[in-house]
Amino acid sequence: MLGGRLAELWNRERMGLTMILASIAVIGVTVYLSLNLRNNEQVENLRNQGASISRILADVPFSELRARQQDHGPLRMLQLGQDSDEFAYAVVVNGDGEVLNAVNSPAVDVNAVVSGVSADPWFGERELKAFSDGRKVLEFSAPALEQEKVVGSIRIGYFLPTLGLAPGQMPFIASIALTIFLLTPLFYFMVRREIRPIHAVNDEIASRISGGEFNSCTIEATGELREFIDRFNGFMELARGKIEGLERDNTELVASQKLLGYRKLRIEAVLKAIPEAILILGEDGSVSYANDMVKSMLRVEPGDILHKLPSQWCLHEEALNFLSRFEKPSTANFYSETLRLTSPGDAQRKLSIKAYPLFSPQDPEVIFGRLVLLRDVTREALAEEGRGNFVAHVSHELKTPLNTLALYAEALQGGQGEDESFRIEAYNVINDEVERLGSLVDNLLSITKIEMGNLKIDKQRVRLHDLLRDAFKHVAHSGKDKNLKFQLDVPAELSTVAVDKDLLRIAINNIVGNAIKYTPAGGRITLTAEETDTAIEIRVKDTGIGISAEDSDKIFQKFYRSESDQVREVGGHGLGLPLAKEIVELHRGQLSVSSEPGAGSEFLIRLWKDRALLKQAV
Amino acid sequence: MTTKRILLADDEAMVLRVLRLQLEKAGYAVETAKNGEEALQRIREAAPDALITDIEMPKLSGEELCQILQSEYPERVFPVFVATSLTDVRHREWAQAITNVHFLEKPLSARQLLMALAEYFRAAEASAAPAQVEP
Numbered sequence: 001m002l003g004g005r006l007a008e009l010w011n012r013e014r015m016g017l018t019m020i021l022a023s024i025a026v027i028g029v030t031v032y033l034s035l036n037l038r039n040n041e042q043v044e045n046l047r048n049q050g051a052s053i054s055r056i057l058a059d060v061p062f063s064e065l066r067a068r069q070q071d072h073g074p075l076r077m078l079q080l081g082q083d084s085d086e087f088a089y090a091v092v093v094n095g096d097g098e099v100l101n102a103v104n105s106p107a108v109d110v111n112a113v114v115s116g117v118s119a120d121p122w123f124g125e126r127e128l129k130a131f132s133d134g135r136k137v138l139e140f141s142a143p144a145l146e147q148e149k150v151v152g153s154i155r156i157g158y159f160l161p162t163l164g165l166a167p168g169q170m171p172f173i174a175s176i177a178l179t180i181f182l183l184t185p186l187f188y189f190m191v192r193r194e195i196r197p198i199h200a201v202n203d204e205i206a207s208r209i210s211g212g213e214f215n216s217c218t219i220e221a222t223g224e225l226r227e228f229i230d231r232f233n234g235f236m237e238l239a240r241g242k243i244e245g246l247e248r249d250n251t252e253l254v255a256s257q258k259l260l261g262y263r264k265l266r267i268e269a270v271l272k273a274i275p276e277a278i279l280i281l282g283e284d285g286s287v288s289y290a291n292d293m294v295k296s297m298l299r300v301e302p303g304d305i306l307h308k309l310p311s312q313w314c315l316h317e318e319a320l321n322f323l324s325r326f327e328k329p330s331t332a333n334f335y336s337e338t339l340r341l342t343s344p345g346d347a348q349r350k351l352s353i354k355a356y357p358l359f360s361p362q363d364p365e366v367i368f369g370r371l372v373l374l375r376d377v378t379r380e381a382l383a384e385e386g387r388g389n390f391v392a393h394v395s396h397e398l399k400t401p402l403n404t405l406a407l408y409a410e411a412l413q414g415g416q417g418e419d420e421s422f423r424i425e426a427y428n429v430i431n432d433e434v435e436r437l438g439s440l441v442d443n444l445l446s447i448t449k450i451e452m453g454n455l456k457i458d459k460q461r462v463r464l465h466d467l468l469r470d471a472f473k474h475v476a477h478s479g480k481d482k483n484l485k486f487q488l489d490v491p492a493e494l495s496t497v498a499v500d501k502d503l504l505r506i507a508i509n510n511i512v513g514n515a516i517k518y519t520p521a522g523g524r525i526t527l528t529a530e531e532t533d534t535a536i537e538i539r540v541k542d543t544g545i546g547i548s549a550e551d552s553d554k555i556f557q558k559f560y561r562s563e564s565d566q567v568r569e570v571g572g573h574g575l576g577l578p579l580a581k582e583i584v585e586l587h588r589g590q591l592s593v594s595s596e597p598g599a600g601s602e603f604l605i606r607l608w609k610d611r612a613l614l615k616q617a618v
Numbered sequence: 619m620t621t622k623r624i625l626l627a628d629d630e631a632m633v634l635r636v637l638r639l640q641l642e643k644a645g646y647a648v649e650t651a652k653n654g655e656e657a658l659q660r661i662r663e664a665a666p667d668a669l670i671t672d673i674e675m676p677k678l679s680g681e682e683l684c685q686i687l688q689s690e691y692p693e694r695v696f697p698v699f700v701a702t703s704l705t706d707v708r709h710r711e712w713a714q715a716i717t718n719v720h721f722l723e724k725p726l727s728a729r730q731l732l733m734a735l736a737e738y739f740r741a742a743e744a745s746a747a748p749a750q751v752e753p
Contacts, residue, residue: 404632407633407636407640407725407727407728411640416639416640563677568653
């Protein structure tokens with residue numbers, strides 16, 4: 001806290017504080033130097049004084065120098081003539097060091113001086129260590145002569161002046177200190193005045209920095225500061241230009257990034273919407289992109305296979321065989337195969353897989369990856385197989401009556417034609433086979449149209465009673481030679497339903513025709529209809545050979561013929577019932593069969609009564 | 619010359635009937651079978667001099683019948699005439715493993731069938747005749 005305040009004070013007023021400290025230092029040094037100068041002057045005076053006195057005393061006869069009783073002779077005279085503050089002692093000693101005469105300041109013990117330090121026998125000057133009060137002494141020595149012979153020594157000691165203020169110097173020192181003390185604030189204020197513009201510039205720069213502005217400095221100044229401000233403004237101009245350039249670049253960068261991001265999203269949306277699985281493999285064969293369809297085709301999560309080689313993720317051996325070739329450098333060929341998967345759960349699935357080389361836009365010689373497209377072609381393959389089977393069935397079914405026709409025609413042309421009974425038989429057979437051929441072609445066309453979706457269903461509200469009666473009568477007429485009983489039991493008040501009457505007539509015709517074919521002479525065929533709350537149920541019942549459980553599952557399959565001899569004895573082409581079922585289902589109805597082999601069969605057509613109920617039923 | 623026995627196999631009753639008439643008129647003894655199974659049964663009872671069969675038949679097809687005959691009677695001498703359409707190459711493929719098999723084009727012609735049979739028997743007798751005179 002206090003440290004913080006001091007630092008703040010120092011920051012704000014360091015110039016003034018520095019000047020105060022400097023002035024105190026100057027005062028101190030001045031005082032010290034003046035004291036030192038005075039001291040040196042005193043020492044010099046002492047030296048002159050000491051040297052001259054020691055020479056004077058050397059000229060005094062030795063006998064004169066000796067003390068007689070209380071009379072110290074010239075030494076006393078000397079003491080009296082000295083400043084008592086400076087004079088320490090004056091001693092005359094003989095050659096043995098015995099004190100012959102001595103005067104001294106009360107603070108000095110002469111015996112201690114003489115016994116402590118031996119005399120210098122000739123002229124000399126030396127500084128002696130402190131006495132009891134710690135003061136130092138400057139001692140001058142001179143020889144004591146008697147008849148031109150040295151018989152002793154004269155030693156005169158002065159106290160060395162100490163560094164200190166003499167009372168007389170106080171006004172001088174005080175006047176110097178006062179002058180300096182008064183000049184200090186003057187200088188301080190002058191300096192402050194001079195550096196004020198610098199402060200202002202400093203503050204303005206600081207505000208620019210904190211505000212993040214790059215404006216010119218508008219402070220009025222002269223001299224070097226003006227030059228500094230001009231240079232600063234020039235620098236700001238430069239910085240402003242650079243920053244504007246950077247900002248422009250940045251704006252363009254952001255815009256292009258947004259555009260790129262948008263394009264990326266759009267491309268990804270397109271890739272996602274494509275119904276084929278897409279893999280993009282890099283140069284090393286690792287996956288760099290996979291769309292969601294990859295999951296359903298290859299049973300892997302697109303996110304899990306990124307940057308991995310096919311050998312690290314591909315579960316299907318057949319697909320791996322295809323893809324792993326791209327882990328090694330391969331030619332720029334287009335590869336295409338149809339894979340038949342064998343792994344459990346995927347058996348029988350067929351995938352079409354195609355790999356296109358991706359050429360570098362910069363260098364069309366360089367391949368930088370592969371685009372791999374996968375499509376599930378199981379249904380197409382099945383459909384293709386179905387088409388092949390269909391054509392084979394159709395040609396067989398067409399050739400069978402043709403074969404019979406050809407043989408009978410040939411027989412009639414030959415000798416058999418002369419036989420009356422054979423002729424009649426041949427006419428009947430030819431008639432039957434032509435009818436069979438005609439019905440085959442009709443049924444084939446209808447069923448193909450329905451399956452291709454080309455058949456226009458023309459629904460109209462019709463009175464079912466009339467439609468069923470007419471259809472039943474027509475087909476019953478064709479079976480009149482078989483000695484069968486036909487019974488129609490359809491209530492006249494049946495609701496009207498929307499059906500395509502031509503198609504429904506074909507269905508009734510095929511079902512009743514089927515019953516006629518497989519009901520032996522003397523049997524009965526009944527067509528009934530009844531109305532429930534939701535549907536109209538039409539039943540065709542016969543007392544024929546019946547249908548085995550095994551066959552009843554298959555009789556609605558196209559071209560299915562039972563292996564049973566009883567069935568085979570009667571010609572058929574395996575299209576009548578499948579067509580009837582297609583027609584009923586086209587009306588959103590249901591066709592089903594129940595049968596007891598040897599006793600008869602019952603076919604049930606269920607037609608829903610109106611649209612709402614139809615929806616419910618669906 | 620003994621009467622040749624011909625076995626006809628076809629699921630179309632009218633085809634059997636008209637061929638039987640024509641063949642009998644030409645002096646052959648004719649037996650008929652409604653499917654491959656019945657034909658096989660007849661052959662097991664007594665081998666005919668020739669078998670004329672359709673391919674599409676219930677219970678046992680003409681193709682299956684030929685294959686069984688090939689494995690049951692590797693030394694079989696009687697010919698098999700298969701009625702098929704010329705365009706169906708599939709039938710040619712399986713027939714390669716069957717010996718003494720001939721194809722008749724559908725729709726059948728009784729006249730052509732009679733000619734084929736006559737030619738076959740004449741050739742067979744011609745190749746068998748020298749063997750008979752050898753000591």
